[in-house]
Amino acid sequence: MESVSDSDSVRLEVSACLRCLSSSDSSRNITVLQTLLSYLDEASHGAAQRAQFSRSHYSRTLRVLITTIEADWVHRLTARQREELWDALFLRGPPEQALLVLLEAIGELSPSTSLDHVVTITEKFLQDGRLTNLLWSYCVGSAQSDSPQLRETLLGRLSALPDIMANKLHHNISPLFLPQQYYPLLASAMLTALQRTCQALRDNINCSLAFVSQTLGKLCLQGHGGLVLAAMAPRLSACTRSDMVWQRVCWKLFESIPQRSMECVLTALVLAVSGPESLGRIVGNLVLRNKKAEFVITHKLLLLQYKYETGVLRTVLGYLAADRDRRPLLIQVLRCICQAWANPSAVKHTPMEQQLYVSKALLLSVSLLKDQELQDLRSELLQCLLGGMQSHLDSSVLRIRCVGMVVGECLSSRMDNADTKLKFEYEQDEETRELLSLMTPSGWCEPEPVDGSESLQETKELAPNTCSVASQRRQTTPPLAPTDPDSDLDSDDELTPYDMTEDQEVSQTSPPRYLRDCLESLMSSEDAMRVELSLKAADPLVRRNAFAAREISVQMSKVLLHMEDKYNIQGFLILRHAAMVALAVTDCIPVTQYLTTEFYSLNYSLRQRLDMLEVLVAAAQELSLPTTDKKNSSIISALDVAELPPFQGHDPVHWRQVVEKRIQSKTRRISKGASQPATAKATPNRYAPVAGYFFFPLLKNYDKPEVTFDLLGSDHLVLGRLIHSLGLFMHLAVNAPVAAQMGSALLDFVWTVRYHTDQMVRRGVLFAVCSVFLSMPSQNLLLDLGDMLFETRTWLTDVAEGDPDADCRSLAVQSLVLLDKSLKKQLKDPQSPSLES
């Protein structure tokens, strides 16, 4: 009964006060403010009255204050009075209500001094650490008004405060409200609340972490997890190092995070912690208790997403491996990764980056296995190894094959098949070295900063860098000093040597001087030296004696095509290729007829078929170049060879040419009037008349599987190259009369294989489509292709959006751009034949 009267009295007094405030008597209002303030003081009123005020009247009071902010009496207050009475009412009461009212006011007020005033109070609110009080009040359960709606609103406001502020204040926002400052502030408030919780637990006081968890969850859900956890993780990691209470608080904190934000929190945390140990200390065995967490850690981070650095993988897998209870999960994860790695469909249909990510995860998890576990898993690993190796080596992408080889090597060496270790030959690059380094587990237990306070800054930098630790370590090891015994002795030798690279072994036999001799020795000679010299001499001989070459061109092409590198001649492939190209250029029609027919005939190896394509492509390229005077022709042919993809690394580009080019590009020509001297002399295009001979025979027979050659089946490597070559022929035929027919034939041809499973084929197809759009005259594009064009467009859009291969996507986008450009040009051009015709 007494409490009722008590509450009544409070209500009456507050109502009186508020009425007073609405009027505008300044002297009275000061006393009213003091009265109201006294309800927040412990000294002047009883606990019940204070609680009554905070619970029922505080928000109302603040709202009334906000409505009177424009009133005269408020303006008449001195600065000190305003600070002590007016502002204090906001800063001393229950923080959650104050914050809500403040943000509400900021939302409603339009830019004015009043708004500035409220913003200043909010700033003060943050600076005074009221956020800590807010969180702490929820921890101890002293926050009175706790309806789910209110809580939800409060969480929303707390996590979106920088947005609210920025929406209202635009550019003149205080730095405190910027996300970079606000979220760390909030994080430190949470840390303080946790700190107090620990203290309270020690004093046997019950606390609830639900609100802090919810806040954290909400923040991460809205994408601020990086900032918040970067500030929290180092401190949590440091505090949980030795303090059991802290550990329990942390575990509880993460356990009570709402299900729907669990993923964001865990992801951000994994990114923010410095290593598996600290992750283990902070979240404990969360994966075992929380299904969602288990899914995120064991599945989502490893198998579904692949954007993270290696450090994240280390953290996740290390975390799973670190505890006896969690180890079964590691085994389970390993099984899943194995399946994912070995899955032939995944090799074909997932992006390269993801495959690399899964490979890294596989290597890391295998390196974490103990020997006993390895023995148990042996058969499964072997299965995975065999299947995976096969599907990786089958791939036509070099990078995938390389990754397959590295992983295979590492797995087999880890399984310790003493004498049956796999050993591949592959080129060492950054990627393979990184993969190999994953097998040495010792490389990543870095010392964590012990002192929590200074760790805040330090680990912020360390956390994103964990992945590059390996590479840093590699750099820091001092490079092996060149232990050349002569180096110091030579230093006093003042004689500088000349270039001695020309000092090669000389051969005894002389090169053939006649083309027929050359052919003879290529066909029947058993003398390695003669064969080598003949092969070297073939290219210049053919080019010099065009007349003689025409007589034996097909025969010589046949000999060269079937030639094997019996004597291990240096640069055999390049020499043979150059000779065949010379033949195809010199006597174009018969040789191309021969090669294109042979391409589809029986009993050739894939290598030979690829050779034919390469020769045809190089010949077409050379023919399409403008003819230069005789002196340069050999240089040009050398250039051609160098430009071809399989023979990269040779660089016979004459330096003078490079300099010339550079000077040309740096030279600005300022010309007067219209007299623009033509720099290039017009020469006939030698390729245009014969383009059809290169192109059309290759379109025949592609769907007729032979015993030894199944273009649409297993030999997709050749198919990819074939389509690529066709695209090149198309591209080189720009401006040729036959281009239009070639274009529509090519588009028809590639249509059947446009969704091929092999990405090399798809790339080839897209390249071919690009070259069609580039080379076909724009008026023919619409006339000849018509409705096919629209289907092509739809398909290209589809590829551009959904292809797993990045190259395919970019090629598709490029094709679309080209197509649009060409169509636009056609539609704008009034002189072109109209669509109806």
Place this chain on the structure above:
Amino acid sequence: MLKLSVADDANVQPLASLNDHRMSHPPPSPIYTLRGAGGPLNSLHFRCYGEDAPLLFSGSGKGCIHIWNLNTRRTNKVIEGHSGSSIIWVCTKRSKDTLISQGRDMQICLWDLGEGRCDLLDSVWTGSVGFCQCSMLETSPISSLLAFAGQQTEEIKIIELPSKIQICTLMPVAKVGMVMCINLFQPDSCPGPLLLAGYEEGSLLLWDVTQQSILSQVKAHPDPVMCLTFDPTRLRGISGSSEKNLSSWKLDEKNNLQLQGGVTLANPGVSQLCIREDGKLLASAGWDSRVRVFGWKKLRPLAVLQYHTDMVLSVAFSDHQDPRQRLMAAGSKDQRISLWSLYNES
């Protein structure tokens, strides 16, 4: 039309560095060549000291000795004194205008070249059918010792000139095959002259001429020793063979020969080796038509000179008093002599 070239340095720089990366300078070319010897050039000898015009003597496979004036770069005189047999060695005496030549007609001839003469002074019959070049050591201004291969294949004879008194005959007891090359020298440590000889079986023998005894023997090559040269000031020498390796050796205080390793060439076969007087350079005449130049101290390869189109048979350094004028000459089977100016700056 106005042409404005703005080739800024920053962009051209990488090319220069690219050139650097490909190792220093391209090998030099001969400063001039002498043609018209009419046969393979087996032996070359400079005489460039004194006030007279610098001369180069060459002995050809057709039996002619050409005396080239290096100022006019033409032949001063051609001596045909070995009845058309190949000349294998030419040399001049330091003191007088005396030329010594050795031919395959088993004769060693002494010629007087003073005041434009070219008279046969004397001749010595050797009886050797091999290719072994003589070696001469001038013991005093008037007398000198001449070592040459004798009638028997292992035999070396030493006579005194001009008296032609035979001093000794050196015959090894062990079976070492034909004598291939010899070098007579006077070390500071010994009273008498010593003789280095390379034999067919690949051994090097060091003879004490006065004692007529073998001081040391090493097996330097698996194949016949084709040529050797010795640096008496450093007591080091080097020998070449028909294989790819040059073998370097040293003479220690007790007159023992010690092998020191050597150099491997790109192509086998060396006809002649020559050390420049200042002891800095070593040149080798290769069967692969290249002359190779090494630093003599460490045998560091310095240059590979490609000019000739056939085997290089002889190589010689000039004895100019001014080091900047020094030349190297190489004579080849392609009947040309090339002259080079190498490392003359210091």
